[in-house]
Amino acid sequence: MAFEELLNDPVIQKYLHELVGPTGMPVAAAPPDGEVTDEELAEELGLELNDVRRALFILYENDLASYRRLRDEDSGWLTYLWTFEYESIPEQLESEMRRLLEALEQRRRYENENEFYLCGQCQIRFEFGEAMEFGFECPQCGSQLETMDNDRLIDAMEMRIEELGDELNVDTEPDIDGAIDA
Ligand SMILES: [Zn+2]
Numbered sequence: 001m002a003f004e005e006l007l008n009d010p011v012i013q014k015y016l017h018e019l020v021g022p023t024g025m026p027v028a029a030a031p032p033d034g035e036v037t038d039e040e041l042a043e044e045l046g047l048e049l050n051d052v053r054r055a056l057f058i059l060y061e062n063d064l065a066s067y068r069r070l071r072d073e074d075s076g077w078l079t080y081l082w083t084f085e086y087e088s089i090p091e092q093l094e095s096e097m098r099r100l101l102e103a104l105e106q107r108r109r110y111e112n113e114n115e116f117y118l119c120g121q122c123q124i125r126f127e128f129g130e131a132m133e134f135g136f137e138c139p140q141c142g143s144q145l146e147t148m149d150n151d152r153l154i155d156a157m158e159m160r161i162e163e164l165g166d167e168l169n170v171d172t173e174p175d176i177d178g179a180i181d182a
Pocket residue numbers: 119120121122123124138139140141142143
């Protein structure tokens with residue numbers, strides 16, 4: 001098996017599992033050295049050919065596998081020879097975490113900079129401006145909108161931001177209280 005060291009990492013296992021799902025996991029978790037056909041994999045792993053192909057295609061779409069086609073001179077049949085390419089997984093994971101971190105920081109800023117109102121009946125949240133437009137009444141049910149505290153949401157995001165920052169070894173933006181344009 002190739003990439004054994006990478007595949008021992010539970011984070012990488014989880015990443016692959018999210019991509020290919022439980023059915024595709026036997027394919028993704030045991031990449032052979034060198035080239036392999038979908039039929040060989042199906043036989044080796046005791047899986048349906050379609051499931052193997054689906055997993056391979058997902059890996060291909062995510063730049064984790066490549067193939068080359070061979071045509072049999074006599075029968076004209078095409079054979080696909082697959083190569084697993086997991087070298088870039090750590091890099092891919094890191095850029096995914098970076099994207100997530102940026103999105104979280106942006107979201108935290110939005111949560112900090114806005115005031116929110118809630119309809120307790122419908123559990124719908126409104127920004128201050130929207131709530132004002134509706135005269136602080138829920139457009140769905142007519143209930144009075146109430147101010148909503150989002151501190152706990154912000155705290156949770158804060159924790160996740162710090163965790164991601166630690167994992168990525170980067171300094172995260174300090175908490176911004178109130179409306180400050182960066
Ligand atoms: Zn309502």
